[in-house]
Amino acid sequence: MKRFVLLSLLALLPVLLLVAFYLIKDPFHVVKPYKGKMYNPGDSIALTTNWGYVTVESFKYFDPQEHFDSFIFGSSLSGYYLIKDWAPHLPADARPFHFNASRETLYGILNKLNWLTNRGVKINNALIIMEDEMLMRRVYDTDILFVQHPQTAREVSWWKFHQLYFNAYRRPELVAYLLCPSKMTDKVLEDGYATTDITTRIESINEGYYAWADSVIAVNPDEFYTPEHMARFTLPPKEMPCQEKITPTVAAVLNDIKAVLDRQGTDYHIIIPPHYGYEAMDSRDLYKMEQIFGADRVHDYSHDAEMSSNLRHYYDDGHLIARDCARLMDSAYNEVTLPTPYLK
Secondary structure (H helix, E strand, O other): OHHHHHHHHHHHHHHHHHHHHHHHHOOOOOOOOOOOOOOOOOOOOEEOOOHHHHHHHHHHHHHHHHOOOEEEEEOHHHOOOOHHHHHHHOOOOOOEEEEEOOOOOHHHHHHHHHHHHHOOOOOOEEEEEOOHHHHHOOOOOOOOOOOOOOOOOOOOOHHHHHHHHHHHHOOHHHHHHHHOHHHHHHHHHHOOOEEOOOOEEEHHHOEEEOHHHHHHHHHOHHHHOOHHHHHHHOOOOOOOOOOOOOOHHHHHHHHHHHHHHHHHOOEEEEEEOOOOOOOOOOHHHHHHHHHHHOOOOEEEOOOOHHHHHOHHHEOOOOOEOHHHHHHHHHHHHHOOOOOOOOOO
16 A cells, blocks of 8 residues: 555656646746736746736735726727826826736626726726727637636636646746746747737836837837838738627627726726727727717727828837827827827
8 A cells, every 4th residue: 555655656746846846936927926016127038928817916916005096998909008198187186007908808898897896996087998809809718818817707717717827837848948948938939938028017007118119219210110120010901991890799798888887987988099900990880889888988099091001100010109099098088189190
């Protein structure tokens, strides 16, 4: 019997070591409690991160001191609508926070609104960045970068959530990278498991921004928009118009979002941003959005052909630069038509 137990333990040892190493390294930042920062000073590479999970953990960490009451919701496209540029459109005593998630869904926004409400959080102000693609994203995304936090999503259990991450961790190249980064960095970057795209972060409001890129674009745009950069991201524009996406099921979710905002008495605005190389929102969908939320709260910039086709409005092939995000907020909140290329 002792021999059997010993042999069993020896057989299980590799698995136990693998699990222990995962718990100690916490490569995806989903095991150890969030302690107020994501990156160490000087980090130039990191395994790709589920920002929706970080957002919830960041809110839980900072809210007891900050008492947030104003929120920016949306996908990564909402990340560069900076709070310093949103603040002039808010009451002086507002406490804003970025509540975004990579590849956010309508269900994700609804879940977050309900989660905040159930915690007794007052949502006085909200800015929702709702790109056309958000209208068609599925309820439950099993990609580790986009799966929702189990505390906010009814569709996700803690067991399933951590099972997804442990299965991803078991890839030999990831284990090899964690054991010997100097040998495997190129491999994990090439395979998309890691990134060098590390933004400057203001942790207390869950905001990341491209300090270097913004400073260069402001002074000498050609230094940022080099021929190599343009060649890397230039895409052929898709044909217009795009297809109608607001089905009765999608409309029901949009109405549920509005109901939560109305119950909270929230002053909210929805910006439909331009997206490089993508079609404008279908006019029938835009009409339905205005019918649900009110034409005065829905601000469509997706129909601006110049912004949708000019890469110089973007950091890459999708994320609008912060300067242009600020101007869209100014236009939306002030109900003014900005000079082309900013349509209202």
